[in-house]
Amino acid sequence: xxxxxxxxxxxxxxxxxxxxxxxxxxxxxxxxxxxxxxxxxxxxxxxxxxxxxxxxxxxxxxxxxxxxxxxxxxxxxxxxxxxxxxxxxxxxxxxxxxxxxxxxxxxxxxxxxxxxxxxxxxxxxxxxxxxxxxxxxxxxxxxxxxxxxxxxxxxxxxxxxxxxxxxxxxxxxxxxxxxxxxxxxxxxxxxxxxxxxxxxxxxxxxxxxxxxxxxxxxxxxxxxxxxxxxxxxxxxxxxxxxxxxxxxxxxxxx
Ligand SMILES: NC(=O)c1ccc[n+]([C@@H]2O[C@H](COP(=O)([O-])OP(=O)(O)OC[C@H]3O[C@@H](n4cnc5c(N)ncnc54)[C@H](OP(=O)(O)O)[C@@H]3O)[C@@H](O)[C@H]2O)c1
Numbered sequence: 001x002x003x004x005x006x007x008x009x010x011x012x013x014x015x016x017x018x019x020x021x022x023x024x025x026x027x028x029x030x031x032x033x034x035x036x037x038x039x040x041x042x043x044x045x046x047x048x049x050x051x052x053x054x055x056x057x058x059x060x061x062x063x064x065x066x067x068x069x070x071x072x073x074x075x076x077x078x079x080x081x082x083x084x085x086x087x088x089x090x091x092x093x094x095x096x097x098x099x100x101x102x103x104x105x106x107x108x109x110x111x112x113x114x115x116x117x118x119x120x121x122x123x124x125x126x127x128x129x130x131x132x133x134x135x136x137x138x139x140x141x142x143x144x145x146x147x148x149x150x151x152x153x154x155x156x157x158x159x160x161x162x163x164x165x166x167x168x169x170x171x172x173x174x175x176x177x178x179x180x181x182x183x184x185x186x187x188x189x190x191x192x193x194x195x196x197x198x199x200x201x202x203x204x205x206x207x208x209x210x211x212x213x214x215x216x217x218x219x220x221x222x223x224x225x226x227x228x229x230x231x232x233x234x235x236x237x238x239x240x241x242x243x244x245x246x247x248x249x250x251x252x253x254x
Contacts, residue, residue, distance in 0.1 A: 004235045006031035007138060009082040011075065013065055013122055014092030016043035018197030019147065022223035023089055026231045028056035032087065035059050035078035057082070065092050065118035066110075075125035085129035086137060087234050090119045091147040093165075095199050098207045100160045108161045115165035119146060120172060127180070134184040141184045141238040145230055146173045150193045150246065154254060158210060166191075177243060186241040188233050193248030196220040218251040 010027045014020035016038035024034045028051040036044045041062040048058040059081045063070040079085050093115045096107035123144060130142040151159055152166030170189055177187035194215055200208065226247060233242050 003031035005087075005231075008032045008086040008133075009035070009078065009084050010087035010089060010234075011035040011037060011078045011085060011122075011126065012089040012091060013037045013074075013118070015047060016040040018199060019192070019195060019223045019226045020089070020091040021047055022227035023091065023230050024058070025051060026224070026227035027087070027089075027234070028058060029054070030231055030235065033057040033059070033082045035061055035074070035082060037061050037063050037065065037074045038092065039064050065122055066113035068117075068121045071118060071121035072125040075122060075129070079129055084133055084137065085126055085142075086133045086139065087143045087145070088122060088126040088130065089145050089147070089230060090122055091145075092118060093147065093199070094202065095149075095151075095162050096207075097159050097162060097200075097203055097211060099158055103161070111161055111165050115162075116168045116172075119169060123172075123176065127185070130185045131180065131183055139238065141186065143234045144173075144176070144185065144187045145233060146187065146189050148173070148189050148191045150191055150248060150252075150254075152189070152191055153246065156254070158207075158214075174243075177241075181241070184238065186233075186236075188242055189244045190226065190230060190233070191244070191246045192221065192226050193246075193252045194218065194220045195223055195226060197223055215252075218249055221247070221249050 010032040012024040015024045015036035028034045044060040048060050051058040061074045063074040065071040133142040148166045148169045152170045155163045173189045
């Protein structure tokens, strides 16, 4: 396998399932040492064991990124255990859908806390390390990949607050991209369409039924499809930045 990321360190939030799990495995396969962040330690330990078994290096950090202290500590522990930080994959997220009228406000609070504040806490804590890696690391470039969604571009009834959080990720990413571009920190936005993961399973039963009828029986992507796209982004030569990547299943219309 291609070892373009040898000697680099990547932190992946939401590495206990779905896209984050697949991305951590993919980056480790490309030679990166990976810090695995999420709340379900058992799932992170299982992934770390798999990565180590395949000759890679992984470090498990149990953290709730919606808590600023835990997000910051996860970044600092990555640097103290693995030595540096070249790549932040801001992937952890929740998607709780349904109409706005009468919605349980706690669902909105959770999405804002994880999808926006959690991502921004991790970004804020990681930036000094990414800037250092870009200034003095062997590759002289560093990456922050923020996972948005098709929902960060296309607004639909029944997804209003999830749409709002992913649009916020897009706005934050673009402003930050402009801020750190000259310092060779690349900020990229990845916008997946439907991927077969646990994401939708946390919705209320009536919302799940609506979602099934809306997306229908199209063939969804696998987490590995997005993981390969992310590995492609962060493996570009220093002078190339892929700012935005929209990846849908072939059959997904909207
Ligand atoms: N699946 C799709 O169709 C799709 C499409 C577009 C975009 N996305 C985006 O892709 C990202 C990953 O989602 P996925 O589809 O892979 O779903 P998933 O399998 O449910 O994974 C979500 C991950 O986020 C972690 N997480 C949630 N809350 C957290 C918190 N407070 N602190 C730390 N980690 C937390 C979960 O780990 P723990 O529960 O162990 O903490 C889990 O590892 C999300 O940002 C999602 O919005 C997904």
